[in-house]
Amino acid sequence: MLIGMENVEVFDSPGKGHGLRATKELWAGDVLFAEPCYAAVVFDSLAANVCHCCYRRQPKLQRCGQCRFAQYCDRTCQRAAWAEHKQECGAIKSYGKAPNENIRLAARIVWRLDKEGGDISDLQLTTLDDLEDHISDLSEDDLKDLKVDIHNFLDFWPRTSKQHTVERISHIFGVINCNGFMVSDQKGLQAVGVGLFPNLCLVNHNCWPNCTVILNNGNHSAVNTMYHTQTRIELRALGKISEGEELTVAYVDYLNTSEDRKRMLKQQYFFDCTCEHCTDKIKDDLKLAGAVVDGVKVPEEKVKELTEYSAKMLEKMEKARIEGNYNEVVKLCRECVEKQENVLADTHIYQLKVWSTLSEVLSYLQFFEEAATYARKMVEGYIKLYHPNNAQLGMATMRAGVTHWQAGDIEVGHGMICKAYAILLVTHGPTHPITKDLEAMRIQTEMELRMFKQNEYVYHSMREAALKNQPMKMMAEPMEEGIKSLFRRK
Numbered sequence: 001m002l003i004g005m006e007n008v009e010v011f012d013s014p015g016k017g018h019g020l021r022a023t024k025e026l027w028a029g030d031v032l033f034a035e036p037c038y039a040a041v042v043f044d045s046l047a048a049n050v051c052h053c054c055y056r057r058q059p060k061l062q063r064c065g066q067c068r069f070a071q072y073c074d075r076t077c078q079r080a081a082w083a084e085h086k087q088e089c090g091a092i093k094s095y096g097k098a099p100n101e102n103i104r105l106a107a108r109i110v111w112r113l114d115k116e117g118g119d120i121s122d123l124q125l126t127t128l129d130d131l132e133d134h135i136s137d138l139s140e141d142d143l144k145d146l147k148v149d150i151h152n153f154l155d156f157w158p159r160t161s162k163q164h165t166v167e168r169i170s171h172i173f174g175v176i177n178c179n180g181f182m183v184s185d186q187k188g189l190q191a192v193g194v195g196l197f198p199n200l201c202l203v204n205h206n207c208w209p210n211c212t213v214i215l216n217n218g219n220h221s222a223v224n225t226m227y228h229t230q231t232r233i234e235l236r237a238l239g240k241i242s243e244g245e246e247l248t249v250a251y252v253d254y255l256n257t258s259e260d261r262k263r264m265l266k267q268q269y270f271f272d273c274t275c276e277h278c279t280d281k282i283k284d285d286l287k288l289a290g291a292v293v294d295g296v297k298v299p300e301e302k303v304k305e306l307t308e309y310s311a312k313m314l315e316k317m318e319k320a321r322i323e324g325n326y327n328e329v330v331k332l333c334r335e336c337v338e339k340q341e342n343v344l345a346d347t348h349i350y351q352l353k354v355w356s357t358l359s360e361v362l363s364y365l366q367f368f369e370e371a372a373t374y375a376r377k378m379v380e381g382y383i384k385l386y387h388p389n390n391a392q393l394g395m396a397t398m399r400a401g402v403t404h405w406q407a408g409d410i411e412v413g414h415g416m417i418c419k420a421y422a423i424l425l426v427t428h429g430p431t432h433p434i435t436k437d438l439e440a441m442r443i444q445t446e447m448e449l450r451m452f453k454q455n456e457y458v459y460h461s462m463r464e465a466a467l468k469n470q471p472m473k474m475m476a477e478p479m480e481e482g483i484k485s486l487f488r489r490k
């Protein structure tokens with residue numbers, strides 16, 4: 001059952017245009033509204049690895065027998081997706097290939113508009129026509145890309161479907177560029193596609209927001225599609241929200257300096273951020289701070305020099321990670337950590353990024369004890385920077401807790417898993433798949449901790465015996481860092 005729009009109303013936000021505000025008092029974890037996806041597609045790069053219905057990553061998928069492009073977990077997912085895929089399927093078959101994700105999403109939006117019209121229902125606060133497209137703000141290069149997409153769209157669009165003007169298609173592409181929302185996999189760990197949620201587009205940005213947006217891919221496992229639940233976003237309160245207070249979300253990750261956030265927001269969303277955290281540069285000093293050694297601050301010049309060095313090293317690490325050269329990633333990280341020690345503060349964002357990368361790759365390579373050390377440092381730094389109910393903080397704490405658990409440090413592992421669970425109850429809610437997984441981990445580690453406190457020797461003996469009988473499986477391969485931007489980057 002989707003939550004309606006009775007908790008929110010549209011209003012004119014000073015200096016921002018339309019916005020949403022609360023119609024009653026709300027508390028941390030409350031869902032302000034849930035909105036089903038208007039249309040969504042899987043990224044081109046993951047089209048063969050992700051189900052086009054439920055967005056699960058699967059090693060083996062069944063391909064659509066008609067277009068040979070769409071991939072599904074099984075017949076159940078294929079049947080559930082058919083209403084949205086039907087026209088796309090015929091168009092891909094006629095065209096001879098699948099166009100890029102922008103064109104596929106635009107086509108799905110236009111087909112739905114043709115079928116349903118632009119009328120506003122009780123659950124719809126705006127129409128696609130009323131959303132900003134910012135085409136007049138596009139750079140020359142972006143305009144060229146837009147013209148290519150429009151040209152290819154018109155080639156792809158079936159002659160048997162209703163025809164539309166170039167202006168109409170341009171507007172749809174402009175809306176996608178500004179408001180294309182990251183669609184995550186079932187666990188919410190990796191962005192796998194892009195979708196459009198019109199009501200969400202009305203929620204304005206703040207670098208220190210009072211709400212968060214979480215995608216829930218719903219349940220598509222039942223054989224009978226009438227029992228399926230929709231893919232939807234949920235706007236959830238991060239703390240107390242007063243009646244009449246504007247609702248805001250963060251379009252970009254707070255773990256950037258105010259200057260970088262303002263640049264990203266201007267480049268992607270065409271506005272100048274005037275929030276308190278950008279205006280007053282709150283926590284920028286911590287994010288680029290130097291260490292204090294024996295009561296003496298490290299000289300600014302040395303901190304600046306190592307900051308520039310760290311930025312270049314992070315680029316090399318990312319390149320090696322993409323190539324799957326994880327031993328090289330570890331080598332680069334260790335080299336960087338050695339130079340950063342006693343020069344950069346434990347809240348410096350580049351040091352935190354190196355610790356994050358190193359802990360993830362070491363976990364994958366099953367060096368759990370060393371990975372746990374860096375994961376813990378990373379979380380301690382995040383706590384000083386992020387909002388206490390930030391989803392990224394919750395996910396990082398969960399990862400660190402699991403790493404400590406795998407390293408055999410059950411006390412710290414259980415404590416971190418409990419802290420992560422408390423955060424994710426607010427940001428994701430109790431029914432989200434990742435919260436359910438975390439609850440199972442919390443129960444398991446609590447049981448192991450009781451055993452540990454009763455007899456440490458017996459606990460470690462049983463753990464070693466269990467690992468010999470069933471060795472730990474290889475961890476999930478390190479991916480691009482989690483979803484830290486709300487909307488898709490161009």
